[in-house]
Amino acid sequence: MFLPAGSQDETGTLLVNRAKAYETFRYVTEKRNFKQISTPAIEYASTFTNRIAGMNLNEMMKWFNKEGEIEVLRPDWTTAIARAVAKQPIHQQKWSYQGSVFRIDKDGTESRQAGIEIVHANSVLGERECMLTAIDYLKSLHIDKYVIELGHTEIFDILIQSLKLDTTQEDLLRTAMHDKRRDVVYQLVNNTGNSEIANHLTELTEAYGNKDIITKYQDLWSDNDELLQILENLNNMIELIEATTDLEVIVDLGRVKNLPYYDGMMFRGFLKKDGSTCFSGGRYDRLYKYYQQDTTAVGLAFDVDVLASHMTDHKEKKRACIIASEKTHQVAEAFRNELTDYIVEVSYDEQVTSTFDLCYKVMEQDNEYKVVKL
Numbered sequence: 191m192f193l194p195a196g197s198q199d200e201t202g203t204l205l206v207n208r209a210k211a212y213e214t215f216r217y218v219t220e221k222r223n224f225k226q227i228s229t230p231a232i233e234y235a236s237t238f239t240n241r242i243a244g245m246n247l248n249e250m251m252k253w254f255n256k257e258g259e260i261e262v263l264r265p266d267w268t269t270a271i272a273r274a275v276a277k278q279p280i281h282q283q284k285w286s287y288q289g290s291v292f293r294i295d296k297d298g299t300e301s302r303q304a305g306i307e308i309v310h311a312n313s314v315l316g317e318r319e320c321m322l323t324a325i326d327y328l329k330s331l332h333i334d335k336y337v338i339e340l341g342h343t344e345i346f347d348i349l350i351q352s353l354k355l356d357t358t359q360e361d362l363l364r365t366a367m368h369d370k371r372r373d374v375v376y377q378l379v380n381n382t383g384n385s386e387i388a389n390h391l392t393e394l395t396e397a398y399g400n401k402d403i404i405t406k407y408q409d410l411w412s413d414n415d416e417l418l419q420i421l422e423n424l425n426n427m428i429e430l431i432e433a434t435t436d437l438e439v440i441v442d443l444g445r446v447k448n449l450p451y452y453d454g455m456m457f458r459g460f461l462k463k464d465g466s467t468c469f470s471g472g473r474y475d476r477l478y479k480y481y482q483q484d485t486t487a488v489g490l491a492f493d494v495d496v497l498a499s500h501m502t503d504h505k506e507k508k509r510a511c512i513i514a515s516e517k518t519h520q521v522a523e524a525f526r527n528e529l530t531d532y533i534v535e536v537s538y539d540e541q542v543t544s545t546f547d548l549c550y551k552v553m554e555q556d557n558e559y560k561v562v563k564l
């Protein structure tokens with residue numbers, strides 16, 4: 191009633207877990223030689239709406255500044271970081287960040303992310319480091335029931351090349367592919383007079399599953415070197431993941447980009463418990479082209495809210511209480527040092543003891559103070 195829709199106060203386990211998720215992320219990424227970066231929460235809208243970043247202004251929290259320019263609350267870290275670090279000398283950069291993004295969508299406005307961006311690195315190395323960092327991080331959080339999904343933006347782009355669609359048609363088709371609407375995909379492509387590609391794309395909406403899909407499509411696309419190369423890259427990534435972990439990996443060859451700037455391999459992590467997406471990312475070299483840099487860029491971000499709501503191994507610390515009085519408060523305070531593994535509360539009220547795991551009381555004996563266990 192007193193908060194705008196999408197805003198909420200929070201307390202309790204979720205907050206503890208989120209802090210733990212951030213702390214672990216910092217630890218894991220620091221150990222893998224990522225440097226931290228932060229960008230302001232408020233930016234010009236144009237950073238995110240330019241023709242490459244391509245984000246939708248309608249989904250941003252925005253207002254006009256005094257000069258009449260539109261400002262927004264950061265809707266995306268990747269784009270903001272590209273703005274901040276583009277034009278720097280070309281040598282490998284590994285960035286790690288954490289904080290909120292603001293998008294007006296069905297899940298509210300604010301969500302928290304922790305992510306990495308690898309810029310100017312060897313492409314394969316960058317993609318692998320992203321994936322392995324994600325695996326390393328989730329392992330550190332004791333999250334192991336998830337599925338990794340790989341996809342590639344260029345499959346769709348290559349297959350529709352000869353259709354010469356305008357932007358509106360292309361967007362409609364991409365949305366239909368995304369929603370796996372076989373009927374709509376077929377109709378949209380067939381309307382252009384190309385029933386062969388219509389059938390091909392319709393079938394592609396179901397080209398997901400384990401790596402047998404790759405073998406199947408290696409046969410189907412045996413005369414297209416570009417597509418074969420993509421399949422090979424996906425296959426190599428699967429082999430690396432399988433050699434490092436026993437996680438389930440699936441490919442979705444019909445997957446289309448969920449953010450306009452992607453232009454290569456895309457990866458996502460789905461939690462088995464409820465199918466929620468815990469991380470998402472991909473290659474986006476083209477975003478740097480906007481800043482006149484011909485280079486490589488790849489990254490991914492974790493949804494920290496999703497992680498926090500699935501972290502189960504957080505062990506609640508035991509709680510101890512020391513009953514004291516105004517006169518004996520400093521004795522109780524000193525006794526905290528004896529209880530390093532406990533959450534400690536000093537209280538003047540003996541009634542509270544039943545709510546604690548362990549209780550002490552400061553007693554006076556022969557003009558001396560003693561802390562005794564109750």
Ligand SMILES: N[C@@H](Cc1c[nH]c[nH+]1)C(=O)O
Nearest residue numbers: 268470471472489490491
């Ligand atoms: N910014 C992307 C994740 C990502 C990081 N780097 C590349 N992609 C997102 O919000 O989904």
